[in-house]
Amino acid sequence: xxxxxxxxxxxxxxxxxxxxxxxxxxxxxxxxxxxxxxxxxxxxxxxxxxxxxxxxxxxxxxxxxxxxxxxxxxxxxxxxxxxxxxxxxxxxxxxxxxxxxxxxxxxxxxxxxxxxxxxxxxxxxxxxxxxxxxxxxxxxxxxxxxxxxxxxxxxxxxxxxxxxxxxxxxxxxxxxxxxxxxxxxxxxxxxxxxxxxxxxxxxxxxxxxxxxxxxxxxxxxxxxxxxxxxxxxxxxxxxxxxxxxxxxxxxxxxxxxxxxxxxxxxxxxxxxxxxxxxxxxxxxxxxxxxxxxxxxxxxxxxxxxxxxxxxxxxxxxxxxxxxxxxxxxxxxxxxxxxxxxxxxxxxxxxxxxxxxxxxxxxxxxxxxxxxxxxxxxxxxxxxxxxxxxxxxxxxxxxxxxxxxxxxxxxxxx
Numbered sequence: 480x481x482x483x484x485x486x487x488x489x490x491x492x493x494x495x496x497x498x499x500x501x502x503x504x505x506x507x508x509x510x511x512x513x514x515x516x517x518x519x520x521x522x523x524x525x526x527x528x529x530x531x532x533x534x535x536x537x538x539x540x541x542x543x544x545x546x547x548x549x550x551x552x553x554x555x556x557x558x559x560x561x562x563x564x565x566x567x568x569x570x571x572x573x574x575x576x577x578x579x580x581x582x583x584x585x586x587x588x589x590x591x592x593x594x595x596x597x598x599x600x601x602x603x604x605x606x607x608x609x610x611x612x613x614x615x616x617x618x619x620x621x622x623x624x625x626x627x628x629x630x631x632x633x634x635x636x637x638x639x640x641x642x643x644x645x646x647x648x649x650x651x652x653x654x655x656x657x658x659x660x661x662x663x664x665x666x667x668x669x670x671x672x673x674x675x676x677x678x679x680x681x682x683x684x685x686x687x688x689x690x691x692x693x694x695x696x697x698x699x700x701x702x703x704x705x706x707x708x709x710x711x712x713x714x715x716x717x718x719x720x721x722x723x724x725x726x727x728x729x730x731x732x733x734x735x736x737x738x739x740x741x742x743x744x745x746x747x748x749x750x751x752x753x754x755x756x757x758x759x760x761x762x763x764x765x766x767x768x769x770x771x772x773x774x775x776x777x778x779x780x781x782x783x784x785x786x787x788x789x790x791x792x793x794x795x796x797x798x799x800x801x802x803x804x805x806x807x808x809x810x811x812x813x814x815x816x817x818x819x820x821x822x823x824x825x826x827x828x829x830x831x832x833x834x835x836x837x838x839x840x841x842x843x844x845x846x847x848x849x850x851x852x853x854x855x856x857x858x859x860x861x862x863x864x865x866x867x868x869x870x871x872x873x874x875x876x877x878x879x880x881x882x883x884x885x886x887x888x889x890x891x892x
């Protein structure tokens with residue numbers, strides 16, 4: 480079976496939004512063992528969508544669309560699918576009933592434009608949208624399957640998990656189960672990861688591997704297949720164990736795990752609290768840490784010591800040290816970490832000070848120079864990094880490297 484994804488919306492083509500929907504659907508198809516051969520984005524122009532659908536129907540067996548469902552003039556998906564398949568649009572009473580319930584719940588009157596959402600191509604299996612107003616559908620015709628889902632990500636994800644995945648599993652039970660696992664690595668570059676695991680990869684015959692670089696971590700995707708889910712999981716875990724043995728503590732997690740989640744769990748397990756003192760990152764590290772629900776259990780707070788007076792007054796960094804070594808220095812980073820650890824009454828203090836650019840550099844201190852330190856009341860350690868990229872990337876990389884510094888401290892044997 481050949482599958483295809485069509486993302487509908489001019490805002491995608493204008494670069495106003497990132498198409499995360501296609502990425503989500505692609506992963507689901509891989510898990511189901513369905514071959515995805517094409518992903519395309521098309522504008523809200525009816526003729527453009529029509530030609531895209533006709534081409535998809537010629538070359539693919541399963542077409543999944545997202546977007547273009549709703550009450551506005553640019554919501555043209557169902558009308559255009561009906562044209563492509565020579566079908567009528569008909570009213571679905573269950574869609575109308577769901578729409579009435581939705582508007583009654585929010586105490587609003589249904590406008591005439593909203594009623595266009597109750598018309599779907601004839602013969603469609605309607606999927607009532609419990610998360611919004613626009614229904615989804617699965618339509619079988621002439622040995623083709625056309626499925627349409629809303630473009631709103633949380634609506635699309637829930638409806639696909641609850642409806643499309645079970646439908647495809649039942650209709651196309653795979654002869655083999657194909658699954659992937661992602662190993663997340665930080666502190667090494669892409670080429671270094673490749674060098675370390677190349678011999679292992681080259682010896683494998685029943686796995687495929689991919690190495691992908693992100694702003695501050697490397698992901699290794701491991702894919703294999705077997706007759707049963709249990710056998711696939713066993714094979715994947717075996718490969719993960721081998722790669723983790725090779726890469727050691729550079730591996731911080733797998734699949735959807737984030738470094739802030741891993742660090743948070745370590746802090747909770749060890750019953751430790753952390754505070755941050757940030758200069759060039761401007762609060763970014765604190766923001767990343769507090770993305771995790773329940774982070775108040777281990778995050779005390781922070782000081783954004785952007786100005787020298789804040790370093791002196793709140794963090795108690797002596798002015799003579801700053802004058803001698805400069806704000807961006809190992810000495811100041813260590814004193815900032817010690818100061819915030821005391822000021823916020825935490826077990827651990829982390830500091831970051833650097834030159835994010837584009838200005839502020841000197842002949843000796845270039846843009847991207849960052850010092851970070853960790854203090855626990857007994858010892859204080861510091862690191863120096865020369866980072867590359869634009870201002871935002873340097874700030875992000877600084878915050879993530881400081882998080883990894885904390886992770887390494889928490890996992891020391």
